[in-house]
Amino acid sequence: MNAMKDIHSFLCSPAESTHRHGPHDRIVMSSRVRLARNLREFAFPGWARKPERVKVLEMILPAVSALPEMADSFAEAMDNLSALDKQLLVERHLISREHAAKSVGSGLVVNRGETFSVMINEEDHLRMQALRPGFQTREAWQAIDQLDTALEKKLNFAFDNELGYLTACPTNLGTGIRVSAMLHLPGLVLSEQINPIIQSVNKLGLAVRGLYGEGTEALGNVFQVSNQMTLGESETVIVERLEKVLAQIIEHEENARQTLMEKKPKVVFNHIGRAYGILANAHSISSKETMNLLSFLRLGVDMDLFPGTERSLVDELFLITQPAHLQKQVSDKLSAEERDLIRADMVRDRLKNVSRPVVKPSSGTAN
Amino acid sequence: MQCCVCKEKQATVHLTQIVGDKMQKLDLCEDCAKAKGVNDPTSFAMADLMLGLGASQELESAGAGVELKCPRCGFSQADFKKSGRLGCPECYRTFAEGLSGLLKTMHKGTRHVGKAPEALRQTRDNSDRLRTLQKKLSKAIEEENYESAAALRDEIKLLGGAVAKAR
Numbered sequence: 001m002n003a004m005k006d007i008h009s010f011l012c013s014p015a016e017s018t019h020r021h022g023p024h025d026r027i028v029m030s031s032r033v034r035l036a037r038n039l040r041e042f043a044f045p046g047w048a049r050k051p052e053r054v055k056v057l058e059m060i061l062p063a064v065s066a067l068p069e070m071a072d073s074f075a076e077a078m079d080n081l082s083a084l085d086k087q088l089l090v091e092r093h094l095i096s097r098e099h100a101a102k103s104v105g106s107g108l109v110v111n112r113g114e115t116f117s118v119m120i121n122e123e124d125h126l127r128m129q130a131l132r133p134g135f136q137t138r139e140a141w142q143a144i145d146q147l148d149t150a151l152e153k154k155l156n157f158a159f160d161n162e163l164g165y166l167t168a169c170p171t172n173l174g175t176g177i178r179v180s181a182m183l184h185l186p187g188l189v190l191s192e193q194i195n196p197i198i199q200s201v202n203k204l205g206l207a208v209r210g211l212y213g214e215g216t217e218a219l220g221n222v223f224q225v226s227n228q229m230t231l232g233e234s235e236t237v238i239v240e241r242l243e244k245v246l247a248q249i250i251e252h253e254e255n256a257r258q259t260l261m262e263k264k265p266k267v268v269f270n271h272i273g274r275a276y277g278i279l280a281n282a283h284s285i286s287s288k289e290t291m292n293l294l295s296f297l298r299l300g301v302d303m304d305l306f307p308g309t310e311r312s313l314v315d316e317l318f319l320i321t322q323p324a325h326l327q328k329q330v331s332d333k334l335s336a337e338e339r340d341l342i343r344a345d346m347v348r349d350r351l352k353n354v355s356r357p358v359v360k361p362s363s364g365t366a367n
Numbered sequence: 368m369q370c371c372v373c374k375e376k377q378a379t380v381h382l383t384q385i386v387g388d389k390m391q392k393l394d395l396c397e398d399c400a401k402a403k404g405v406n407d408p409t410s411f412a413m414a415d416l417m418l419g420l421g422a423s424q425e426l427e428s429a430g431a432g433v434e435l436k437c438p439r440c441g442f443s444q445a446d447f448k449k450s451g452r453l454g455c456p457e458c459y460r461t462f463a464e465g466l467s468g469l470l471k472t473m474h475k476g477t478r479h480v481g482k483a484p485e486a487l488r489q490t491r492d493n494s495d496r497l498r499t500l501q502k503k504l505s506k507a508i509e510e511e512n513y514e515s516a517a518a519l520r521d522e523i524k525l526l527g528g529a530v531a532k533a534r
Contacts, residue, residue, distance in 0.1 A: 148482075
């Protein structure tokens with residue numbers, strides 16, 4: 001463990017991480033599967049006292065770091081990370097907001113390439129996740145299943161024949177699995193179909209959350225869909241059900257985009273044009289407004305309104321304009337107002353070679 | 368309006384909770400509201416907020432008036448009510464009775480199907496087999512097929528010993 005190791009230089013550059021492609025990545029930005037595990041002999045992190053948590057961390061951290069998948073990894077105790085580094089990890093979706101609030105007795109192991117991230121002493125002793133770009137929930141499950149199997153040879157997991165893997169919260173009991181996908185759904189938002197879709201997804205026992213998980217808002221038309229029930233069904237069944245639902249949401253989003261272009265092209269052009277206008281010309285802009293406008297820019301790229309512009313340009317901006325990423329690039333001593341100025345400069349600069357959206361005259365004159 | 372808990376006194380505290388597309392309404396009298404911790408938001412049962420209204424009560428009613436405490440980690444029902452989390456793996460045994468009702472409402476089933484640590488897989492397969500054998504035995508007895516019942520009983524005894532040892 002090297003306390004001096006810098007997480008920012010370890011992580012992939014934003015350009016690198018947004019150039020990775022996966023199936024259906026127009027709509028499914030990323031897929032992840034996490035497993036919750038606990039050690040049989042110790043109290044759960046929320047109830048354990050500090051010495052016990054530290055002991056658990058000291059057992060798990062080396063065991064995880066020694067896995068072949070984690071051969072080249074960043075392993076650190078949370079108290080050795082600055083608040084800014086933690087925020088950076090949240091923005092990369094490598095740790096939860098809850099984990100960012102942890103300090104002594106909690107830790108993190110991330111591999112190079114950011115395909116695996118293991119949180120130690122979050123709500124459970126172990127929260128390990130596999131991340132994949134695009135729609136790859138099955139691949140993510142297979143990857144984390146392997147990691148878990150390798151780890152169970154070294155650690156004694158709390159498991160009960162009736163109840164499965166025992167977790168701090170009964171809601172994660174059994175498989176301890178959470179399968180989720182991050183979806184960009186501007187079509188469903190613009191066509192006002194998102195709420196009925198969320199409701200029907202909820203009825204299937206799946207949760208829909210905002211960009212950063214539980215209790216967060218859907219900034220930039222990005223939604224996370226995940227399973228809620230973990231007991232009474234196998235991991236494969238849970239993964240397959242989510243896959244089916246995701247496939248349907250993808251179809252609805254595609255249809256919504258097509259219908260909007262046929263019936264209300266002006267509404268679409270208006271949103272994309274305004275988003276471009278503000279982003280390409282603003283001199284001060286908040287992170288929230290940036291995300292919401294970038295969503296429409298992304299939609300414009302998907303709809304070929306910006307010929308020659310790659311989606312990754314938008315995705316990279318989405319990442320680097322977030323508060324911690326921005327501070328890491330410039331300075332961490334900036335006020336929010338100063339950040340808004342720098343953010344606007346950054347966006348204008350990146351968009352200087354992007355021409356304004358091409359409005360297709362063939363799209364009709366309706367609405 | 369009557370209090371929906373004691374069904375005696377006048378309800379003066381009205382709670383509405385929306386979970387997904389379901390709305391739950393609770394009308395409580397002063398005393399029941401206090402008992403549920405509704406008057407003091409700081410002590411409001413997190414368990415109820417997170418796991419649905421009545422979760423903490425479910426766990427409590429199982430203790431039949433005596434407050435259960437986990438013998439291994441000292442975690443109590445009151446702690447569960449506060450946090451909505453358990454203290455240690457052993458708590459699942461301590462609070463098993465109260466939890467079973469809770470798990471039913473929360474999950475697809477109350478029995479784990481899916482991955483198990485390799486080392487324990489054998490034991491689990493054995494318990495599964497034990498369960499099947501026990502069902503067969505009851506059926507054999509019911510059908511007065513005493514010959515196969517005796518054979519089944521022997522097999523169960525043998526397997527039961529192996530399962531108990533593994534635990």
